[in-house]
Amino acid sequence: MIAERARQSGETVVVRLAARGDGVTADGRYLPGAVPGDRIVGEDVMPGPHRAAPVCEHFGRCGGCQLQHGDEEVLANFVKGRVVGALQSAGVEAEMVADPHLSPPRSRRRAAMRAEMRDGTLALGFNEESSRAVVDLQECHVLTPDLFTLAQELRPILSALMPKRWICGVTLTEATGGADILISNLSPSREVVHAFAEWEPTIPVARVSVEDGGRTDIVLQRGKPVQTFGGVDVAMPPATFLQATADGEAALVAAALDFTSGAGRVADLFCGLGTFALPLSAEAEVLAADAAGPAVAALEAAARRAKRRVRTLHRDLFRRPMTAKELAGYGAVVLDPPRAGAKAQVEALAASKVPVVAYVSCNPSTFARDAATLVRGGYALTEVRPIGQFRWSTHVELAARFVR
Structure with missing residues (x-):
């Protein structure tokens, strides 16, 4: 009905989202950033009833989210x-x-992030959409608050350990007994082991592992990360x-x-x-x-x-x-x-x-x-x-x- 009224008035309307989140109009055009219900008048997109205000300052750059501009019905x-x-x-x-x-929102207990040293400054977050560049997250509305806080606690230690122009993968997982951290593309050197041994003991982490050349080594073990399935604890x-x-x-x-x-x-x-x-x-x-x-x-x-x-x-x-x-x-x-x-x-x-x-x-x-x-x-x-x-x-x- 909306599409028919728009057609009669010389407009077109966005009727659905494509697999990658682009709006698709009734006449088959793909429009990044549009959501169903938006009207297209000439080259302008007129927000419709299902458009929502993105909750995160990084939306539009960060590849972690593509659909914050749509309401619950759109999602x-x-x-x-x-x-x-x-x-x-x-x-x-x-x-x-x-x-x-x-x-x-704020329910992801596990996240695979990237850390990048560029010009002596650490960027820690998700990749930009369709890019290898890392968005330095100052806020995140998908991670649990505890997981986001843990990522911030990692910043000083990664800044000290990573060489210039270096990229590491950082996987953070919440678990009973403390969080589990896996850092890829970082060797288990004496410097790395010492740095994590000196890490603030109040940080709720059970284990830190590093992965280099296909081998995984534990560099800090304060406890055993545990998940529970069907009432049974699994290490x-x-x-x-x-x-x-x-x-x-x-x-x-x-x-x-x-x-x-x-x-x-x-x-x-x-x-x-x-x-x-x-x-x-x-x-x-x-x-x-x-x-x-x-x-x-x-x-x-x-x-x-x-x-x-x-x-x-x-x-x-x-x-x-x-x-x-x-x-x-x-x-x-x-x-x-x-x-x-x-x-x-x-x-x-x-x-x-x-x-x-x-x-x-x-x-x-x-x-x-x-x-x-x-x-x-x-x-x-x-x-x-x-x-x-x-x-x-x-x-x-x-x-x-x-x-x-």
Whole structure:
């Protein structure tokens, strides 16, 4: 209706957001910075009812957020639209797509940032949009307050340790027992070890590791970073994957539990530390498989201590997917692959007789590709739950149920 009125008046209107956040008009133009409901009059963009005032001074430069200029309706429609659009492109239709779940501001407990020394001054933050330049964050509305404070505490020590014109990766993770910090492109020299040993003892950090040349070394250990899944504490190895927000993780776990309810045996593939395996093990017997050896070992130790019915398997599921024969007898499979999806594993699943597949994805495009394979193999996509865990970002996640 809005688009029709605008057309009759010689205007055009923005009707949706493209995958990278650009506004798309009714006549097919792409306009960076526009949101649905904005009117285009000549070369001017007239703000519409869904435009919001960005909350962060860095918005427009920082690549951490692309959608702060849209209201809650814009965010929800974008998250849902990314999932539905990807499925439509793959020729797959879901029986039901739920309303999106959006994580709140200041909820990211894990962040991969960059530190850059330029002209003797440290910049610490996220990359600029479509650039390798680092935005020096003076505020952040996606990180938890504690994580942002920790980043500021790192500034003096990184400034002292990093050579001129040097760039490091800095991954910060909140954990029980203190934060976990991983700094890449920094060697475990005597100077580095001494600097962290002298770090202010009141800073709530459990461990600092450095990664150089593919090797990870611990340079400070004050405690053991721990994450809890399904009521079970798991000790975190350095550089272990973790869902970005506790809120988003809870939504994904709830979906996996709902989708696999009643399955006596569940295979959790790409299991990581046990995000899904441990909650599932409260009611089911679980096989947990992943190529990340330290994570699998940590999960195994935690499950043994808690007397949970979890059997672990250290296995590269890209090169050696679980076969249909190996999956015989399982009532459900949970998949949580990286952004590349799980092409080989899904092909094996499509040839299996597993009744239910719960697929957790961080990439709607590769999910849609894999969904098409499962549907061709005889599965029906009965439900999809879109999840905007990375608030104000074009990064979209989801959980889906396939039933044979």
